[in-house]
Amino acid sequence: MTQSPAVRGTGPGRPVRVGERAARVLTTELSRHQGAKTALLVGAAPDSSVLAAAIDALLPGDALTLVPAETSTPDELREHVTALGQWIAQRVRVVDSLAEAEPADVVIAAEPLVGSADETRTTVDGLAKYLTDGGVLSVAASALPGQAPGAAGELERQSALFGVGTDLVLVNRPPVRVHRLRFTPADVRVAARLTPAYRTSSVPLTRAMHIDSNGVAAAGIALGIAAVAKIARPKSRLWLLPALAAAPVAAFFRDPERDIPEDPSAVVAAADGQVLSVQRLRDERFGDGEFLRIAVFLSVLDVHINRAPVAGRVVDYFVADGGFAAAMKPDAEHNVAAYTVLETEHGTVVVAQRTGLLARRIVQRAPIGSLLARGERFGLIRFGSRTDVYLPADAAEPLVGPGDRVVGGSSVIARWR
Secondary structure, rough: OOOOOOOOOOOOOOOOOHHHHHHHHHHHHHOOOOOOOOEEEEEOOOOOOHHHHHHHOOOOOOOEEEOOOOOOOOHHHHHHHHHHOHHHHHEEOOOOOOHHHEEEEEEEEEOOOOHHHHHHHHHHHHHHHEEEEHHHHHHHEOOOOOOOHHHHHHHHHHHHHEEEEEEEEEEOOEEEEEEEEOOOOHHHHHHHHHHOOOOHHHHHHHHEEEEEHHHHHHHHHHHHHHHHHHOOOOOOOOOOHHHHHHHHHHOOOOOHHHHOOOOOEHHHHHHHOEEEEEEEEOOOOOOOOEEEEEEEEEOOOOOOOOOOOOOEEEEEEEEEOOOOOOOOHHHHHHEEEEEEEEEOOOOOEEEEOOOOOOOOOOEOOOOOOOEEOOOOOHHHHEOEEEEEEEEEEEEEEEOOOOOEOOOOOOOEEEEEE
16 A cells, blocks of 8 residues: 555546645544544645644644655655644654554545545555544545546445545535544444534534524525526516525524533533423333433424434434424324434433424434534424434433423533433
């Protein structure tokens, strides 16, 4: 295997570059892990945005190993690392080739993969050998149609089998898709040491307010319809209807930043809204034990982003068929619902995303095998809906009751005993 796992370029005059945003996505698994960890960056260059992002993510107990890109030499990298100061130099090691590297918790390919499907498979297999148990491989490929189809197709296949997260980075030249792969199960205890992952699906508007990518698309469609209507019938004012609808549609998908409680015993709300019920029940789909279920109704005015109530590992996800009754009615119990099952240190926790009278579309972005931090975004429901959290009844004490208002990711709805 060469020093770098990537072929540089996707065609004549079309090199694949990794900008700051794509670099941040590639290094997500490194930056979100608050415990001591090891990382391996393959294809590093002194001017690499990925190298800069990886170094920014280092904590005192971390160790980062660099394998030079084909365009760099080990000595150039060592000089660059030394120039960054003693604190960095103590934690960053440069090796001459990949063969000299040790297994790491996070392995990152600094350059997008652009070879054939067979070459990409060989590269992924080779890098996977340097992962510790439960470690994550972060790789990217061009997202432009026809550009490196072999690499893109093979990474899609690998993600279907081993993926724990995929992000499309449009603000890059060319756009790239980042894949995070985990080939062996992660220890569920690691989830408690994670912070919410950076996701391109949450588009920043201001420091405190984001908008989900679904909102960007919906607003864009509304404005596009307005533009077509204006061109087709310039004397009509019908174009004002979709134009004026763009802002409220986008506002529905607002995704504000939230202060997540640091208390490890806290269980936070999975969504904004009003508590409908707090009850103990049994559900054989999730196990033989009794569960404490806290149901929250989301009106069309509430934030519809769903967040993980606890830290854990996604071990199952399934959709149950049903109707579309109003979410605040008892009949909503039998609505179409998506269930995300988490394994935690306290037992099985389930988040149910239920449709409503208007809600017909559930988005879930946490593949089986992924680790979620408490308060981390993992999906959304379009328009009015309901979100239920199931907790082991003997392990959790509820802190809310029917009629209480809760804020997703911030409000403490229960506490581990």
